[in-house]
Amino acid sequence: MTGWSWEYEGYEPADERLRESLCTLGNGYFATRGALPECAADEVHYPGTYVAGCYNRLTSEVAGRQVENEDMVNVPNWLPLRFRLPDGPWLTPDTAAVLDHRQILHLSAGLLERRTRYDLGEGRELSVRQQRLVHMADPHLAALRTEFTAEGFTGALEVEAALDGGVTNSGVPRYRDLDGRHLTHVHTGTAAPDTVWLRCRTRTSDIRIGMAARVTSEAPVTIRQELPCVVQQLTLDLAPGRTATVDKIVALHTSRDPAISDPLYAAVDRVGQAPGFDDLLESHLTAWDQLWRRAELDVAGEAGRILRLHLFHVLQTLSPHTADLDVGVPARGLHGEAYRGHVFWDELFVLPYLNLHFPEVSRALLHYRHRRLEQARTTARAAGRRGAMYPWQSGSDGREETQQLHxxxxxxxxxxxxxxxxxxxxSAIAYNVWQYCEASGDTEFRDTKGAEMLLQIARFWADSAVYDETLGRHRIKGVVGPDEYHEAYPGAQEPGLDDNAYTNVTAAWVLARTLELLEILPEPRRRELVERTGLDGGELELWEDVSRTLHVPFHDDVISQFEGYGELAELDWDGYRQRYGDIRRLDRILEAEGDTVNRYQASKQADVLMLGYLFSPAELQGLFRRLGVQLDEDTWQRTVDYYLHRTSHGSTLSGLVHGWVLARARRAEAWKFCQEALQGDIADLQGGTTGEGIHLGAMAGTLDFVQRGLTGLETRGGALWLDPVPLPELSSYGFAMRYQGHWGVRLRLERELLQIEVPSSDASPIDVRLPDRTVCLQPGETGRLVLPE
Incomplete structure (x- = not known):
């Protein structure tokens, strides 16, 4: 295994779902899990294909109630290609003796290679080699090359390639009692002697899907239609030492695509125009080369290899092709059906990385939120609030998709x-708008769509805050924080908690930033915004007041996760670890015991400590000063220690945030949490969840940990701020980035030496600000800065 490949040796049915997720291939438009083409969906295999933004809504009966769910649709399966000896069983690793089996994910090439050797008995063996790609240059194409080699026999091999429209969403066991039949009106046909097609549509969203496949081989192809599949059959003549090849080229379109008339016509036309496998591979490799150059990351050793895998999956989910789509950040990538493909707050962990490499993708993902601003305002009005209340889970149209039951x-x-x-x-959406604009210098977006979103989010927070005469401060009541374990006070009839510290501090930040933006807007644009939104001086005065008086609760000289957190019971952590071993999902353990996590000082993931993830120490102290609260270093360190001992890390994001916060605090235990973040998906630390889709936020967050966490990199005030922290386990690393019109700025840290290389261009110089000095670097200049010990 090299630093640029991911390899699995041997066939392990129990590991197959995990391997399928981690060997998924995609291009930002669609992705296909790394399932074996000869295997159908069952308890071991799940060959799903997902198109970004393709959702459908169905109603199911759950616990005697009618429940509506919207899912990212598992579209028709283009993979099927099976083979057998005449009159014999179809060969799969589950039904035939396997002598060798290897699966290799070539990260640099975006290529999945598979090699299997089957024992056919009587000294006969069949070697199968496959190469698969989901094309990174043309986002509507995929290809599969299969090479068969006989050993110890001469004879025929029957091969069938198919398009399968009979698929359902059934990849997550706990959803299987729900209706997963999203496709209807499946039709198939023939477009040419070597080309077949399949069309269908989603049941309620009425998205039309067109798929076409072209099979080429030395043998003639015959076609059989047996709905919901269309099958291409051929018979190969095998002889020892001679390889027979079957190529399958596939095109996929939906009615959501721009610049097409009909998805079926577009798919048939595209597959007909597509070149052969070798030429497709060449242009695919060129596209990947360009991506890797733009996202250059140089980290040594095993950490570097895992980071490249994480980067690979981020690029496959959110590639430059995403810039043309109306899609958000699916929390589990395009890799599986967990969370139903919904968009949560995970962009908070993804966009800071993309901003400095693919700002056009970040902008598109923020457009997704802006297009749903009116829906968020409608939701706020329905709740009796002004402004915009964005949903916790979003899908096609921006309404709240969070399930009522779990x-x-x-x-x-x-x-x-x-x-x-x-x-x-x-607040996460507002934060992303601000970070994107600071990193890219995109004042046009900031002053238009960005300003509109910030204004309505700020308006929601100001209207949600209620003044408490006793405290003399504003409070935000009835919310749930990032922790997610705590949804109500013990014994309360209504859900919700008061004064979640993370919620209140970030709300104050949104209000302060929005007021700042209104000050710097060009006067004509400010006037337009004020006229369109009915903003008046009294409302701005309220925002100013609320931004300075939101209540931040404390107990035992630490920041309280929410008001009353310190009064909850302490959990017997050691006792639960002894009884259950893995207690990441402590909420499920306690509920099964007839208890509730609401009673205890126990958090699923970073909550208060998220503040140390979003804001540098100086910025966080400034925020607290604005709120009239002193946050010195000792108080923050006590707060970090307090929650470190009361967190079960039931989310893959938790290790990432703790590693980040501890690294910024120069704490030796930072690496332990960084390792957990790196291992989260490859070792499936959550116990079976990765097989249902990778955790995109955690993967992107580990990349951003190197990019911003270790370097202390901030983009604010028109400058690059850097404050590197030494981490012995990652003392040497480098990366390239885009910054305000500069392509390919390279940063490299070698212990005490920081090197910054600015490529030649006509862009403005870059101001680099370190804790002890400011340096101005001209285009074409390289700065070598010795850091203080």
């Missing part, structure tokens, strides 16, 4: 789900 697999009970009260998602 299943605890440990107890088998369906329970009320109150996670929709995580209104802090609005």
């Amino acid at each position: 299943l605890n697999p440990r107890s088998g009970r369906w329970l009320p789900d109150h996670s929709r009260l995580q209104h802090h998602v609005g």
